[in-house]
Amino acid sequence: MYVRDAKNREEVWLLDHIESMGLDETAFRSRDYVLAIDEHSGEKAGFGRIRVHKVEGDGRDEVCELTSIGVLEGWRGQGVGAHVVERLVEYASDEGFETVYALTGEGAYLALFGFQRIEESALPAPLQERLSDKRDGVDPDAVPYALDVAEFQMPERLREAFKRAPAEHEEESTDESAEDFGIDPESATYKYDTGR
Numbered sequence: 001m002y003v004r005d006a007k008n009r010e011e012v013w014l015l016d017h018i019e020s021m022g023l024d025e026t027a028f029r030s031r032d033y034v035l036a037i038d039e040h041s042g043e044k045a046g047f048g049r050i051r052v053h054k055v056e057g058d059g060r061d062e063v064c065e066l067t068s069i070g071v072l073e074g075w076r077g078q079g080v081g082a083h084v085v086e087r088l089v090e091y092a093s094d095e096g097f098e099t100v101y102a103l104t105g106e107g108a109y110l111a112l113f114g115f116q117r118i119e120e121s122a123l124p125a126p127l128q129e130r131l132s133d134k135r136d137g138v139d140p141d142a143v144p145y146a147l148d149v150a151e152f153q154m155p156e157r158l159r160e161a162f163k164r165a166p167a168e169h170e171e172e173s174t175d176e177s178a179e180d181f182g183i184d185p186e187s188a189t190y191k192y193d194t195g196r
Contacts, residue, residue, distance in 0.1 A: 001045065001080065001162055003087040006033035014047060023068040024138050026130075027051070033068070034087045036080045046071035048084040050091050050100075053126035063124045064097040067104075079162030085113055086154055093149040100149060103131045105141030114153045115145040122146075 006014060011030040018025045036046040048069035052062050066088050071081045092100045101124075102110055107117055120128060123144050134142040 001036060001038055001083070003034050003036050003083050006030045006035050006047065010035065010044075013044065017047065017070060017072070018068055021070045022138055023070055024134060025068065026133070034084055034091075036071075036075075036084055044072070045075035046080040046084050048081075048088050050088045052095075053124070053130070055124050055126060063127060064092045064095070064100045065127060065130065066100055066102045079158040079160070081109070082113070082154060082158035083162050085110070086152070089113070089147065089149055089152045098149060100147050101127055102145045102147075103127065103134050103139070103142045104145065105139050105143065107143060107145050110145050110147075112155050112158070113147065114151045115147045118144050118146045120144055
């Protein structure tokens with residue numbers, strides 16, 4: 001099992017799973033996502049997103065949010081989500097963020113890594129707006145959490161579970177199809193069809 005950046009051709013797959021899990025797809029860009037992949041079967045097991053928000057007027061230029069973290073049902077309980085979170089926090093740190101935020105009703109899970117609940121008034125302005133939007137939309141129970149990236153901790157049991165994640169899942173084809181590129185083969189027309 002490993003975690004890598006999502007590819008543009010995985011956009012449809014991501015959107016389908018984000019929708020089926022009832023996650024946030026606001027301002028969707030596939031390049032903001034990472035995917036957990038089983039190295040034996042090539043099957044996608046989970047995903048998550050880092051979203052950067054512009055902040056005006058408070059001395060900070062940008063803030064970082066972790067969002068849309070999902071694990072496919074057959075892969076839950078095997079450390080997949082933990083490693084997605086770890087990779088996202090690493091990316092945030094690499095980009096110079098000292099703090100990452102999450103707006104979720106699943107705070108107990110994030111607390112395993114050192115995230116702490118914070119007051120809404122402590123959120124940067126764009127995240128206060130996001131929190132309101134999330135509560136009105138996909139996550140009515142969302143509350144704000146923050147993590148100092150230097151304080152991130154990976155529970156050893158989740159690291160070990162990820163190493164042992166079985167390859168007993170249905171084999172996923174590595175052949176590319178029209179759907180991988182966001183093309184509906186039932187209604188597709190071809191731009192360069194000359195009619196010959």
